[in-house]
Amino acid sequence: MSDLMFPKTSGKKKRKKHTKSIMQPDRDKHCYLCMLLHDDYHEKIVEEHHVIPGTWGRQKSEELGLKVYLCVEHHRTGPEAVHRNIEMSRILQQKVQQTYEQTHSHAEWMQEIERNYDIKTI
Secondary structure (H helix, E strand, O other), X not given: OOHHHOOOOOOOOOOOOOOOOOOOOOOOOOOHHHHHHHOXXXXXXXXXXXOOOHHHHHHHHHHHOOEEEEEHHHHHHXXXXXXXXXXXXXXXXXXXXXXXXXXXXXXXXHHHHOOOOOHHHO
């Protein structure tokens, strides 16, 4: 049997480009929600959070830089954690839409995300 039926691939995966956050362009050790809600600028261990939910949303967030860095308490475990508290999640979604629309139109946002989170434009 010939090897030509199943050509070998290089074995290397394409590396995805990781776009910088439009909310925190310089990844640092500050939690976005600690700063926003509690005026807390202490350095912490932070995790990347993709603001638009779901698998498709995570891909769009990565592509467009719609992400923030959160401490563990604001990301996963605490009462204000975005994965446990819809109000906290909505705050981030509104903020990321407002930030995106500072350099793009509302129509571009709707074309990319297909959902309006900004209560000012409803």
